[in-house]
Amino acid sequence: MHVTGTAPPPAPAPSESLAAPVGDPQGPNGSRHARRFGLPVATALVMGNIIGGGIFLLPASIAPYGTVSLVAFGVLTVGAIALALTFGRLAARDPRTGGPYVYARGAFGDFAGFLAAWSYWITTWVSNAALAVAAVGYLDVLIPVSGHRWTACLAALVIQWLPALANFAGTRYVGAVQLVSTVLKFVPLLLVAIGGLFFFDPxxxxxxxxxxxxxxxxxxxxxxxxLFSYLGVESAAVSAGEVRNARRNVGRATVIGTAGAALVYLLGTLSVFGTVPHHRLVDSTAPFSDAVNAMFGGSWGGWAVALAALVSMIGCLNGWTLLSAQTPYAAARDGLFPAAFTRRRRGVPTVGVAVTVVLASLLTAYNYLSGSGRVFEVLVLVTTFTATVPYLLATAAQLFHLVSGRAGSVDRGRLVRDAVVASAAAAFSIWLMAGAGYAAVYQGALFLFAGVLVYAVMAARRERAAEPAAERRSA
Structure with a gap:
């Protein structure tokens, strides 16, 4: 059975000029540094942002629960794929920079769009600080830097600013760094994920x-x-304005990248479980190093995995730095963030990159100077909550389009499939919120309420700016 009649036209969407004109190979400013991403780079962006440094610690973190944790991996993977499919459908309908922000605002208005942008922005710069601090631990294996907290703090700041400089150079260099770092880090990961199966002992x-x-x-x-392991499935959707043929490639890159990351996670964890005895894995601080040593003998595994983890984190920071600027850029184009965030250079919102890296640097310095890891751990957990706010708003937008008949499809079977996938993605998002824990939800809610005050100021400024125009029209 098919729905008869013509689907209602889509609602006017925000920021019509966010993306470069279709067919423009050099981006919105005509610079050769602002070339759009193709499918390979968009897929690498998704995989690189999902697979950061966490995978190198995950097997030891979940080992105390036993192999039942692999079941949790499977459930999370199903939810992440559902979310990836939902983002693909939303991007096909509205392929512009901003991702969840664009989808939430188009369906529910300015306030919902602002909440999506605000919470996602918090997620990105807090996550960047977390990645930089974690990367110092792996750098210390190669070059001792953690003997003094000032040395470690300086190393963390350098690790943050190097990807920021790549972003300032333009999207051309962002894509190149992302592609190279993704390829390099998969060498040791695949070595363990696939090679470990040959040494697997039940x-x-x-x-x-x-x-x-x-x-x-x-x-x-x-x-x-x-939960934190799958953050990043939205990466291609957030940067849709920089993706060639976004209506097709964003969805494909999101699904392929998420599925590829899930496969590496599952195989890598299973191989480590099967090569490192359980009693040793529970207390391991470098499970992939232990797996390589068990497979081939010797002690070179720790150095090799540390290098791979460092490359992985820098690549992840490279992609997250770009994403951290794209959402406030889209919101600023609509007057929901300060106008300074709209400034672009060589395809990159430079003010967004600068503000984000400064905030992340301040948070990193605070973490080291306070001497307390607990505060930082709570903030990292907050990112799980803040990330799921735009996830839930985006899936709600998809359900809104499907129920209201604005999805643009006349195939009843397709509508039912999309509704099932969107519902699964919404349930997954709510589960993510619950899994973050009471403390993280509490802290995350405070961040959101602080954003309400920012929205009030920006809305008032827009209202004042609109009054003279209204007076001129009435005159």
Missing amino acids: SRLGPFNSSGHGAIGAVSASAALL
């Missing part, structure tokens, strides 16, 4: 459930540690 897996809780409780508990 006797090393340990118990199925060693958490002391029921199976469902163990899945939920281990999933809480894995």
Whole structure:
């Protein structure tokens, strides 16, 4: 059965000029540094942002729960794929820079769009600080830097500013760094993920459930540690204005990148579980190093994996730095963020990059100077909550289009499939919020309410700016 009649035209969407004109190979400013991303780079952006440095620690983090944690991996993967498919459908309908912000604003108006942009922006710069601090631990294996907190702080700041400089150079260089770093980090990851299967010993897996809780409780508990691992599925959608043939390639890059990252996660974790004895894995601080040493002998695994982790994190920071500027850029074009965020150079919103890296640097310095890791850990957990706010708003926008008949499809079967996928993505987003924990939800809510004040100021300024124009029209 098909829906008869013509679908209603889509609502006017914000920032019509965000993306470069279709067919312009050099981006909106005509610079050769602002070339648009093709499918390979867009896919690398998604995979590179999902797979940061966390994968090098994940097997040891979830080992105390036993192999039941692999079930949690599977559930999370299904939810992440559902979210990726939803972003693909939304990008096909509205292929402009901004991702969840554009989708939420187009469906629900300015306030919902602002909340999506605000919460996503918080996620990006706090995550950047977290990645930089974590990268210092791997750098210390290669070059001792953690002997003094000032040295470690300086190293973390350098690690943040190098990707920022690549962004200032233009999207051409962002794409190049992203592609190279993604390829390089997959060499050791695939070595363990695939090579480890040849050394796999089931006797090393340990118990199925060693958490002391029921199976469902163990899945939920281990999933809480894995939630942060899938942040980044929206990467191609957020940068849709810089992707060639975005209506087609954003969806493909999102699904391929998410599925590829999930495959590496699952195979890598399974291989480590099967090569490192469970009692050793529980206490391991470098599980991939231990796996390589168990596979080939020697002690060179720690150095090799540390180098791979460092490359991985710098590549991840490179992509997240670009994404951290794209959302406020889109919001600023609509008057919801300060106008300074609209400034671009060589295809990159430079003010957004600068403000983001400064905020992340201040947070990094605070982390080292305070001498307390607990504050920073809570802020990292907050990113899980703040990221799911735009996820949930985006999936709600998709459900809104489907139920209202504005999805643009006349195929009833397709509508039902899209509704099921969007519902699964919404449930996944809510689960992410719950998994972040009470403290993170509390802190995240405070961040959101602070954003309400910013929105009030920006809305008042827009109202004042509109009054003279209205008076001139009435005169």
